[in-house]
Amino acid sequence: MSSSPKHIKDENEDTLTPAARPREAMKSELLTLNMGPQHPATHGVLRVEIKTDSEVVAEATPYLGYLHRCMEKHSENVDYRGVIPFVDRMDYLAAINMEWGYVLAVEKMLGVEVPKRAEYLRVIVGELQRVASHLMFFGTYAIDLGAFSPFLYAFQDREQILRLFEELSGARLLYNYFWIGGVWNDATDSQLKRIEEFCDTMDENLKKYHSLVGENSIFIGRTANVGIMDTQMCLDFGATGPVLRGSGFARDLRKAKPYSLYSELDFDIITGTGAKGTLGDCWDRYDVRMREMHESLKIIRQCLAGIEAGPVMGKVKKIIKLPEGEIFMSTECPRGELGYHIVSDGAAKPYRVKVKSSCFTHVGMLPEVAPGLLIADFVATIGSIDIVLGEVDR
Amino acid sequence: MLKEIADFLNQKIPAAKAQAVEVEVGTGHVKIEASEWLSVAKLLKNTQPFDMNVLEVVSGVDFKDRIEVNYMLASFTQNTEAMIKISLPKTGALDLVEVDSVCALWKAANFQERECFDMLGVSFRGHPDLRRILCPEDWEGFPLRKDYQVQETYQGMTVNPIEKVNQRDHHFYKEIQAKYDVKQVSFSWKGDSEGGDDEAADAEA
Numbered sequence: 001m002s003s004s005p006k007h008i009k010d011e012n013e014d015t016l017t018p019a020a021r022p023r024e025a026m027k028s029e030l031l032t033l034n035m036g037p038q039h040p041a042t043h044g045v046l047r048v049e050i051k052t053d054s055e056v057v058a059e060a061t062p063y064l065g066y067l068h069r070c071m072e073k074h075s076e077n078v079d080y081r082g083v084i085p086f087v088d089r090m091d092y093l094a095a096i097n098m099e100w101g102y103v104l105a106v107e108k109m110l111g112v113e114v115p116k117r118a119e120y121l122r123v124i125v126g127e128l129q130r131v132a133s134h135l136m137f138f139g140t141y142a143i144d145l146g147a148f149s150p151f152l153y154a155f156q157d158r159e160q161i162l163r164l165f166e167e168l169s170g171a172r173l174l175y176n177y178f179w180i181g182g183v184w185n186d187a188t189d190s191q192l193k194r195i196e197e198f199c200d201t202m203d204e205n206l207k208k209y210h211s212l213v214g215e216n217s218i219f220i221g222r223t224a225n226v227g228i229m230d231t232q233m234c235l236d237f238g239a240t241g242p243v244l245r246g247s248g249f250a251r252d253l254r255k256a257k258p259y260s261l262y263s264e265l266d267f268d269i270i271t272g273t274g275a276k277g278t279l280g281d282c283w284d285r286y287d288v289r290m291r292e293m294h295e296s297l298k299i300i301r302q303c304l305a306g307i308e309a310g311p312v313m314g315k316v317k318k319i320i321k322l323p324e325g326e327i328f329m330s331t332e333c334p335r336g337e338l339g340y341h342i343v344s345d346g347a348a349k350p351y352r353v354k355v356k357s358s359c360f361t362h363v364g365m366l367p368e369v370a371p372g373l374l375i376a377d378f379v380a381t382i383g384s385i386d387i388v389l390g391e392v393d394r
Numbered sequence: 395m396l397k398e399i400a401d402f403l404n405q406k407i408p409a410a411k412a413q414a415v416e417v418e419v420g421t422g423h424v425k426i427e428a429s430e431w432l433s434v435a436k437l438l439k440n441t442q443p444f445d446m447n448v449l450e451v452v453s454g455v456d457f458k459d460r461i462e463v464n465y466m467l468a469s470f471t472q473n474t475e476a477m478i479k480i481s482l483p484k485t486g487a488l489d490l491v492e493v494d495s496v497c498a499l500w501k502a503a504n505f506q507e508r509e510c511f512d513m514l515g516v517s518f519r520g521h522p523d524l525r526r527i528l529c530p531e532d533w534e535g536f537p538l539r540k541d542y543q544v545q546e547t548y549q550g551m552t553v554n555p556i557e558k559v560n561q562r563d564h565h566f567y568k569e570i571q572a573k574y575d576v577k578q579v580s581f582s583w584k585g586d587s588e589g590g591d592d593e594a595a596d597a598e599a
Contacts (some may be wrong), residue, residue: 046423064527064528065526065528065529065530068528070513070537070538073537073538108419109419109420111419112437135409235447235448236500237501238500238502244470249470251470257473287474323420324419325419326421326423327419327420327421328464328466328475329421339450339466341466342450343455351455352453352455352456354451354454354455356450356563361502361505363505364501364502364504364505368501393528394528
């Protein structure tokens with residue numbers, strides 16, 4: 001930007017041939033391109049200001065806050081139960097997992113015991129939500145890269161999960177299903193049976209989808225060796241979830257700090273392999289999510305086998321007052337680790353609720369990976385970290 | 395774990411006055427002096443038994459006389475977590491409080507500290523790009539401070555115009571305002587007597 005094209009032309013007038021002159025002049029400036037906030041590839045209202053040298057990104061600066069509602073401030077003005085609908089609205093594609101972390105933190109402070117059946121239901125519903133969320137990723141990521149039909153397949157299956165959730169909780173997306181002390185509604189036997197049937201068909205479908213998209217040579221060409229986030233970078237930025245696991249680092253909070261029933265369940269931590277390119281590229285992150293869905297289905301099957309009859313709500317006082325103190329509790333959500341830092345002054349409303357969002361952390365990595373990528377590859381990279389702007393901006 | 399960290403810090407940096415606070419319920423923390431934060435962070439990151447290679451979150455909390463900044467450090471290799479707490483005395487509603495930035499140690503600090511600056515008005519010394527992140531650049535005040543008041547107009551627009559606020563909420567709030575000191579109402583707004591309602595509910599449960 002420092003030198004104008006005119007200046008360069010003057011300087012090189014004698015040394016360059018007439019044909020080389022315009023080419024040289026073109027190199028002189030970086031073009032500033034505004035991507036978003038209403039751009040289909042940014043998955044919501046993210047704005048990224050990119051400076052490009054022809055088609056290569058030289059610099060990317062994300063601007064956040066277009067969906068900022070300051071739900072942390074809202075939370076200070078409602079009672080502990082009233083916070084749950086607010087946290088639903090953060091990651092609207094994985095609302096169940098958003099509730100789970102909050103509810104766990106409050107229960108831990110209160111010392112409430114959650115009935116066994118409620119725990120089973122929580123794991124079943126939580127893992128179904130993970131599958132639904134990853135399916136959404138699968139569909140929209142394929143759209144980002146120019147393939148439309150996988151989106152329709154993904155939504156067909158996601159719709160089945162949403163219908164089940166609608167029967168369970170009365171809502172399709174924002175459930176308010178996890179309550180402090182248990183879950184709001186019990187599942188019937190026929191519902192559980194349908195979940196089991198769904199697991200069977202889903203396992204088959206996932207294999208089909210993977211062969212349709214993941215093994216497709218165009219897809220591999222667009223994602224392998226693109227947007228590499230290695231382990232060191234992930235740790236520096238505090239990345240978690242599929243982004244960290246995609247880099248080959250095995251960390252899953254369900255194993256590292258087991259909550260709910262996870263210590264009793266048998267499943268594997270999925271990590272990236274670098275099978276199609278470099279370890280930690282976009283294809284690895286895609287692959288981790290696809291294989292994670294199989295693990296989720298495995299967990300659901302074990303829970304369906306173990307679930308027993310019983311109450312679904314524990315004993316909780318009508319007005320919840322947390323003892324004075326603070327707690328930091330994180331859980332493994334589809335997009336990474338979600339942490340709640342709740343500070344209580346002993347009153348019936350939280351003194352402070354701070355949310356540690358994994359998407360927010362991951363957006364911070366964009367300026368680091370962007371330089372040197374083609375604009376189209378940058379789109380593929382944004383898609384592969386799977387951000388939900390509701391959670392980024394809160 | 396917290397006690398080990400505190401002992402270690404006291405041995406290496408006595409000026410930090412590290413103090414482990416273990417709690418029965420919830421999460422404990424290590425309290426240190428704000429002036430020594432950068433050297434403490436360096437030590438915790440680079441010393442083997444702790445190896446705090448990840449900064450998970452920077453969480454600020456506003457109190458009447460001070461702002462507490464909590465750093466959640468974690469070691470993903472050792473699978474440990476520790477909360478480091480520093481407390482910064484507050485002077486006025488719009489005054490910034492200052493602490494050293496740790497961006498050079500953990501890149502995650504960049505966004506986290508910007509958020510803390512935006513929401514609570516904590517200025518991080520040595521941050522490469524300390525701008526607001528969630529609020530617009532020209533927003534006034536720090537929303538998560540307890541004494542924050544929303545500005546009435548923003549760029550010529552009225553913030554929260556009466557006709558757009560849910561009228562039921564609006565009237566309800568007016569009613570509450572007439573009855574109580576709003577800042578003192580510490581439980582859900584329904585119910586006439588604060589204590590009585592609470593106890594009755596407890597007995598019922």
